[in-house]
Amino acid sequence: MVNVSIARRYARALLDVATEAARSDAVSEQLSTFSGALSQNRELADVLFNPAYSREQRVRVVEALLKALGPMEPVLANTLRLLVERNRLVYLPDIARLYRDMADAQAGRVRGHVTSAVPLSPETLQSLSGTLKTLTQRNVVLEAKVDPKVLGGVAAQVGSTLYDGTLRTQLEQMRRELKQR
Template identity: 30%
Template sequence: MDRGVISVRYARALLESATAQKVEDAVYQDMMTLSESYLQVKALRTTIDNPMLRKDQKQHVLETAMGAPTALSKRFVSLVLKEDRESILQFMAASYVSLYRKQKNIIRGHLTTAVAVDKATEAKLRQMVESRAKGSVEFTTEVDPSLIGGFILEYDTYRMDASVKTKLHAILNSLNKK
């Protein structure tokens, strides 16, 4: 069977169980943290895939990777290990995050600026995105001095590039074509 299908099935079951127990928000944080751990710690995947490591050791490593997981998340990891599906746990966590966001109508937004912006400006942009997207937004910000000035706002499939760097490139390209 396809690992994507399996991942989504496990994630859907976890979301249904978490929703029934009213802990879906906490489990969401666990799965976000686990997904981030897989991305940040490259050795996590090889450690979990190591057949020489006992299941209880893998359980401990995965619980540590989630931070302070809920009881449901611990039981979920235990089930995944029991069924020998740990090689696709990263995909299960990512699938849970996607399903949760869809269920809660959450989109991701990202603001990149040349210099740090104050909280009021960030709040205004978040409010604008939420009103356009008709849902809540998980907003992240990043400072990239190479933009020179201005900003890049991205959410859902929308991208607004109002950076000085992009404008300069456009001007230079138009001058070079003449």
């Protein structure tokens, strides 16, 4: 089990330094990209997380990744090197998640998911985001997902609140009401 308090300390320190440099959003994006690369490549994750590999081997792999992913924010590159040096790279997925949450909170953003039966246009997503901003009093960053089971309409989840305007839910509610009569 990964100790979340360790990940939280690294995420907080990284956010503090990135904020001083006014690069917190860029660091968040690059950290997510780096963490995503590890989660998608099992062999790469094995080399970086497995203590059977030497620290030097892991350093070489991280340096190669930094070059392969293109120009990386210096504060993030240094943090990744520090994580390798201290054998804490296993905390990277949690650090990335916590960093994103902290950066969002600091910027007054909240992340949400919107599910629809068909892909939504960028204009529709923008309009929906504006409506949710009015409801939540915070900037809402939406991630769209398509689910044909929805039938029609949209369902948006922001934090723990679900705004469900799907046809499927409306039909289900109508069915329950008819059963009660």
